[in-house]
Amino acid sequence: MSRKVGRFEIIRELGRGAQSVVYLARDPHLQRQVAIKTLHFARPDAQQNSQLLAEARMVSQLRHPNIVPIFEAAEEQGDLYLVFQLVPGRNLAEHLQTTGALPPARALPIMLAILDAVAHAHAAGIIHRDLKPSNILIDDDAVARVMDFGIAARAEARSTDGGQLTGTPAYMAPEYIAERRSSERSDIFAAGLVLYELLVGRRALAGSDVQQVMRRLISEDIRLPAETIGLLDERLVHLVHRALERDPANRYESAAQMREALDEHLHPSPLGEANDARQSTIDFLLRRMRHKSDFPALSESVSAINRIATAENQSVSQLANTILKDFSLTNKILRMVNSAYYQQAGGGNISTVSRAVVVLGLDAVRSMAITVLLLEHLQNKENADQLKDEFLRANLAGVLARDIGSRVAGRSEGEEAFICAMFHNLGRLLSQYYFPEESAEIRRVLLQRNCAEDAAAQQVLGISFADLGMAIAQTWGFPRQIVNSMRRLPAGSVRRPLGSEDRFRVLAALSNELCGVIAENPSEQQPKELRRIAGRFGEAIAVDEQDLRQAVDRSLEQVAEFARSIRLNLQQTRVGRQLKAWGASQASLVAPPPPADDGLGDSALPELAAVPAAADQAPEAADAVFAGIAGSNDGGARTATLLAGIQDVSNALVSDFRLNDVLRITLETMYRAMGFRRVILCVRDQRSNSMLGRFGFGPDALEVAKRFRFSLVFSPDIFHAALVNGVDILISDTNDPKIAARIPDWFRKAVVAETFVVLPLCIKRSPVAMIYADRARAGEIVISGDDLSLLRTLRNQAVLAIKQSG
Template sequence: MNKRIGRFEIIRELGRGAQSVVYLARDPHLQRQVAIKTLHFSRPDPQQDRRLLEEARLVSQLRHPSIVPIFEAGDEQGDLYLVFQYVPGKNLAEYLQQSGALTPAKAIGIMQPILEAISHAHAAGIIHRDLKPSNILIDDDGVPRVMDFGIATRAEGVSNDGGQLVGTPAYMAPEYISQRTSSESSDVFSAGLVLYELLIGQRAVPGSDIQQVMRTIADEDIRLPPEASHTLDEKLAHLLYQALARDPQNRYASAAQMRQALDDYLQPESLTAPADARQSTIEFLLRRMRHKSDFPALSESVGAINRITASENQSIADVSNTILKDFSLTNKILRMVNSVHYRQAGGGTISTVSRAVVVLGLDAVRSIAITVMLFEHLQNKDNANQLKDEFLRANLAGVLAREISSKGATRGDLEQVFICSMFHNLGRLLSQYYFPEESAEIRRVVLQKECSEEAAALQVLGLSFEDLGIGIAETWGFPKLLVNSMHKLPAGSIRRPATAEDRLRMVASLSNELCTVIVDSAPEQQQKELQRIVTRFGDVIQLDEQELRRTVARSFEQVTQLAGTMHINLQQTRLGKQIRVWRGTATVGGPASEARTTKDEAENGLAGTVLSDIAPEAAACERIAEGGYISPVDAEAASEAILMAGIQDVSNALVSEFKVNDVLRIIVETIYRAKGFKRVILCIRDGRSNTMLGRFGFGPDAAEIARRFKFSLVFTPDIFHAALTNGVDILISDTNDPKITTRIPLWFRKAVTAQTFVVFPLCIKGSPLAMIYADREQAGEIVISEKELSLLRTLRNQAVLAVKQSI
């Protein structure tokens, strides 16, 4: 080791990296200790050296208590070196090795000055580009100091490093990995990775395989491990996820904004100065709910679907992709949309989420998806029977509302009525799930004090079910129209609603009051209670008692069918027993009465028979959805079943009025689901530029990957032109096979990491019009049987037909 670097006397080595060594040294001129970082590159590059020296001069002008300043820079025997203030202590990586995961308060306390430092640098036009724990020093007083802005870049415009990587792969932003672009937002992403490490005690993306680490960051959303739900609440998780959003547009706009979000988390306004007792109680209950392991997941999923459907740029692909991430959820939704109620609207069997959205609309599919998710979270609990009762009761309210409003209403109106009525009593459902003891106490208070349910809830919970439901609905991002419909109507006769919004609220209240009558009324009270409802709503709803009874009877049939679809034994629920009472086939109480079952009840699932309109050939799909074992033979059968159902789906669409994009989306989704591809992309020819352009797809980052599919149709001897020019389907089992590796174009290798893919060209009169691409990650993972290939080609031909009909 040299004794000197420039005029500086080396004392000892402090640490080293792949291209650098850090020394403790003494400045003989100013009689002080300094830290010197030497930079050694494998190939001499005078231009790079000049750039780094210019950046070092810029960074040396930064003055902030949380930034380790650069004193000077120079070169020694062709290697650059930077001279920093020496800060006694240890770096954050070493600190975390000793401490492990930190509490949220302590982690945020460290992040705040770090973000202040980054914000100060950004204001001066400087991006760090290598923010990581080893570049953050913790001094002897415990104060974090950011260092090593030596590879920073100017923030004027966007930097582009071409093919050269600058920084540490595990802390790079997705856009830098995929596009070699970095900006202030890239530092925000890196700050999110540092925060993750502070909270969890380990890197967000572990591993020694650099390429795999970078692929994970570029292609997958970073999420907290399941065990973190016990220590981190939902709000902090959302804060972290916003910093780690792969799309820079979805991150915090600046480091300063992220710092403010952390400040707000530690001292939220609602806790320091609550606006009223109701809001304070909602916050208290929300905190309790967050400790339940599945509330954050449920909240995040519901919120995501609500955000998509509320967006001005509503996208069928966005909704479908969100649902398709969960195979089990997908199958349960398709079961539900093919139930008796929805089948009529769909004009036949619906076998893809994309067609469900086209036929039923975004709002309806949102309702179904959230309903299924709620039900999934309500199962397997100690109070499961009570929860299923509440779930069925909510759905009965929606069905009643739809039946009452069906005369003269459009499909869209009926779906709004159903959704608003189903979620009208969301507070009671959530209370039963998250606070079962308090819910039991509420029922006891109602019986003992003969008071209303809302008054009892106010006494036990500190707020009514109505306020609880509205508070959670607002937290989940439900539309304002739906939230407003959750407000109860005042006592007495109901006046004619002045607006469509008032009518939704009125119908939601009517259906839920009728539900209460059905569930709580003894047989001798039925007539009196129905007459009361007719009197209360008679001025606005043209229903007499007899018509109301017929409406109730029709609704019972639909709820019975729903129970079978959701695999609920209706006879074991309180609602199921009350349905028998209203039908006059049993009396309340007594083992003998409960043992009697009519043929009608057996056919409708009331005797414990599970109804399912899943076709026998789809049984394998069900086993996959439920996590059961499936043999290769069954897997092939499942694939064929999905493909055949998709072909029927497309056929139904083609014989009706259709948009070509909707049909193509159904085809692409069918292929995606059938074969378990990682992603499926549809490309369309652009006639003006004579290029093939990716349009949309399914799978991780499908939209981003589709944008990378762009190549000229001027012939070159590669795989894609061979498929398109000759109109042949091509399966590449291994992109690294020496026999074909030269035929894989460079644009493709930059676009995806998949090692196996299949291409189905869409040609008209020998001219390529479009292309369906599907892939898997590892070589050899795509195996297509002769029957599957025939069905896939049928789907491809349907796509050609759809395009022909649209021209």
């Protein structure tokens, strides 16, 4: 090529990519060396070049010490070129090839500089789109500097595939691969991959098969390898994993927020003279948790439930999926939903989580799930009685906050207040769980010195309960709203809250102080303490003594009903006896005798077992169509669940229903009854004349649903055979030579399943939707004639719902 690009004199080549070359060059006007990236297009396009030049000039406005600036962008003979500041040094990919994995003390400063640069670009409305180690320079002063904010990547993508994909596959965010949707959080995902590489010394997803890498990004959670986790602080592990969440809503909200979290980890804020003891307690507790995984397992479940997006269509499916992963949790929630209290609230005769959400609301079901999860993780401990007391206090605080919050701020905030109040004393609960002897000593100090609880905890543990709870909640990734609600209010009159987050903090404090009045004071002192609390919170919440007394009375009834639904005998707990002393009648507070193991007892609902693998249950026919398929051994349980689901759908159809609600209930019933690995709904898109996956149940169902995308123009495969003929089809073995040729390529790429079911939904013989269900291994789906009839009834109800919705 010419020894010049524009006015710049080429000195030598520095590197090249598929459609670009980087040169060391000299600017004769300003007498300085620069780096030039030339972009060559197979199909020159003047409009494309004009747009890319405009984007490059916008990027050239960025001025930040951790960004390599663009000096100039221009066009020559149909090709674009970008002129950068020459930064002596090497890129991060080359740096890591030499150094290997970096210790956190060296890796995090590099990452902080990268996030500073990305945050600055985001503030200017610019998304990088191709953040990766080779686009990060480490200069001679060891300062990280980010370059190439997506301009070259977009140009190269357009020159090769029409702009469908932009960037490097191994660093693409799942939502971008699946939906071509990019945002600031896509850059955060890439930043998480860079941080992974810094700490591990290699790519998270290596390999030359681009399609396989992209499939794994969509379908697999990226987690640090076990050998690396063993070397890192648990909080740092969580920070990396949060950045790498597949759902962008679960990642950091911004690069600035991720930077703040890393900086806090690298430079923890001092908290006075007790900081060393405080940190020692936290570190010791985290180490103990690694060996006793109950509470971390709880935190993951609660965090997943709390982070569910508020978008109605997706959040209901996400919540139901999260709950349905735990068979025991599902049955216990349905037991609660069908208890006397929730029957009065509008529940009753509900057999699916999806229907429970429709009737009671997403927030109410979320609160139930978290309550049951917390209780389950407190069972079978040596200090179980004390833990049950702590649980009852937490539950009563949540119910009080919901009651008061609903009356003060409206029903929509009641469930948020419940969650915040329930975890207000997480520190005390953790201490009782992991440090039972120290907790007993704290109680002795309280009696001997007559001091505040946090002061006693500070003396014994070196940290207050509030600080302990906040530190662990942050490590677990709890939402800021819950963490903030753990902060103690100052003594004296409480000021009026400034916003919703402040209001939840006040409600959490008020409800927990009310619990203290009930749980810790003899009955003759309770009226005096109630007046004190009314005076303390009167201005902030606008409640008086009578309001608080009525709230307590209503809340005690709910706690008693909840105890009955989970077979917990209040009279066998100290806090339960204190509740009785408040003045409620014994009949309303004492639950029926618990079973011998003091567990949750039997339910009015059938305890449905997951369908066992049917390797030993060969179908009677290899034919794909449902004809004479043998029934399974647990037909009674299947039939009961299918019939209950049919009733759920019928109840929804006679009410003011939403179509998606009915479809979710239908799919969840099939999922629970038949033991499918996943069930997915596909809907016909009129504009593209194609079938598109919408939502479903089972592992990664939402991600897998996005891969169901095929044209309805006829093709001789199984899916078109089912849809065109309106025939229900079961494929027992996708690798059967008689069937294999009729399994389309898009399906084999989208999902790994050796057996599946297709149930078309047709109106006037025209397919409008499709239900797909699968299992992993050939022969695992076995359906009796009776169950097939019930499945078809469910499907027909879904068709009726589609007709009624227009």
